[in-house]
Amino acid sequence: GAGVSQTPSNKVTEKGKYVELRCDPISGHTALYWYRQSLGQGPEFLIYFQGTGAADDSGLPNDRFFAVRPEGSVSTLKIQRTERGDSAVYLCASSPMSGMHYNEQFFGPGTRLTVL
Amino acid sequence: AQTVTQSQPEMSVQEAETVTLSCTYDTSESNYYLFWYKQPPSRQMILVIRQEAYKQQNATENRFSVNFQKAAKSFSLKISDSQLGDTAMYFCAFMRASGGATNKLIFGTGTLLAVQP
Secondary structure: OOOOEEEOOEEEEOOOOOEEEEEEOOOOOOEEEEEEEOOOOOOEEEEEEEOOEEEEOOOOOOOOEEEEOOOOOOEEEEEOOOOHHHOEEEEEEEEOOOOOOOOOOEEOOOEEEEEO | OOEEEOOOOEEEEEOOOOEEEOOEEEOOOOOEEEEEEEEOOOOOOEEEEEEEOOOOOOOEEOOEEEEEEOOOOEEEEEEOOOOHHHOEEEEEEEEEOOOOOOOOOEEOOOEEEEEEO
16 A cells, blocks of 8 residues: 655745645554654654644644644644754654554655755 | 664675664663664665564564663664665664553664675
8 A cells, every 4th residue: 555655755945934744644544743854863753643633742843833634634744934944854654553563653755845 | 751872873784794783772661662764865764673672582574683682771783684775774763652652753863874795
């Protein structure tokens, strides 16, 4: 079956602009995670959804970052008034909450965001 | 707070040889999971192997095996018969297993492995 997909693959924007990053999880996966990976670093947790609700948004760096998952499937990460420091690869992962792959996170290819 | 440390930024190995990547972690939790992920230049994170902390037996997946030392909080990855396709960044990761936990992954900074022909 299809894996986790993320669009766009790359996004270049100017400082101060608004961007939306999309994640399509594996069908049937109720848990969805967003991570941010800066150059030369490991991914860092941003937010976790269980179904439609954000169960843990403790990793969001500030109120310019927001994410939604209105129907419990596709999720959108939104960044307002982008800053150069927001430049990174944004990774999405989904996870089944039962079965043999319980707790295993399946990652998408990421969106590379560059803020000029 | 949990932390994961990978002290080897880069490593190199000859094709068909064996290499071991190191990882240590710090936690006060008794129940947790540990993972090794591979990230090739395509950016796609691929799960290599997982270990449940309550299991004493070390996990193995074909050419990949771990040496899990719970008391020492050490979780190294051994790659046998290295192949050119193993060239990638390798990340060690920790996940709490407590009920109601977010199950977020906490990653180390990674080890860049180069397999030489």
